């Protein structure tokens with residue numbers, strides 16, 4: 087097993103990673119709130135988690151990946167009510183859209199996608215545990231709150247100045263600012279709007295619905311307790327904006343109930359700006375994954391673009407950068423084609439590529455350095471193949487496919503219509519006939535004709551190959 091080092095938000099330092107029970111790694115990543123389409127800022131986080139997962143697996147770990155879908159919280163209820171729909175009627179299309187976007191971006195599916203509305207009994211049980219242990223109480227407004235004063239460790243993850251905690255003050259909304267740490271709602275008494283969309287459940291402490299933070303604690307603990315008899319996650323991930331209050335509250339609820347550390351490693355992905363500013367509908371720069379797909383952007387280019395910045399660095403998504411990544415993907419695809427026909431082993435270059443790639447990703451997933459090593463391999467490989475005439479062996483191709491495959495940045499093959507394929511076959515047969523009768527002028531004309539429809543051909547010892555450029 088390899089030994090990657092990862093930056094742990096809990097300790098604010100890069101630490102060698104080892105799971106509690108190797109080779110198993112339990113990984114929980116906060117998933118999308120399915121009130122609307124996920125934007126590409128969300129997907130930057132999901133892509134960093136995808137790279138983490140792939141690298142851990144490549145390093146020999148057996149990763150069990152849990153990603154929740156938040157299908158009930160303040161925003162979901164508001165959106166469903168505005169649309170005049172029941173909760174699931176509103177969320178289901180967005181959940182399906184999320185899975186489509188995930189597949190478009192080649193993100194490996196998690197092993198399970200627990201949905202909050204399907205874990206209400208576990209949430210109620212968790213609240214009862216917290217009430218029994220005296221770290222939660224029922225407020226006079228009929229909601230149940232977590233008592234910050236009973237959990238002295240509160241604020242460790244976000245380095246909150248605990249003197250700011252207003253003892254006895256309460257906050258019921260799912261989102262609030264760091265300068266307003268108060269007792270937060272675990273269970274909210276149902277109001278008319280909740281009832282109208284079907285977001286209300288009976289519980290021993292009153293009819294209501296879960297707070298957003300509680301959902302992740304209940305779902306993650308249930309998954310790892312039931313499957314592995316564990317109460318501590320190896321890794322918990324999310325976007326940097328979730329550190330406070332969401333992850334802070336998850337820690338309080340989980341540790342308040344189990345008395346065990348909730349997660350050993352906390353990893354957070356930085357923000358994404360679009361065209362210079364924070365993404366917002368108001369600035370007209372709100373981008374979803376489906377916008378990119380509809381514009382015909384190759385997912386490989388989006389992946390390569392994101393790998394060109396470290397996940398802990400802010401990053402600006404703009405058309406020029408996307409254009410650069412698209413060009414990069416094209417070069418990778420071209421080099422891949424070259425390796426298929428005349429790759430050779432290139433042992434020195436392969437050794438260098440693999441050493442640099444591994445060192446980069448072991449160093450807190452330094453994807454930009456890994457990408458640089460890949461392109462250096464392309465440059466040096468092209469030089470070498472220009473120089474050497476006879477190349478045998480497939481070592482270079484295998485290494486290239488391993489590395490480019492882990493980043494998953496090779497161009498998506500263009501789908502070819504059957505009509506086009508039939509026409510190409512017919513033209514290639516005519517060209518072959520022309521060449522046999524030494525009519526090279528006619529053969530060249532056919533090549534030009536094919537190129538006119540975007541078909542590139544290549545004569546190899548195994549016959550003429552073609553592809554849509």
Ligand SMILES: [Zn+2]
Pocket residue numbers: 115116117302332
């Ligand atoms: Zn969460």
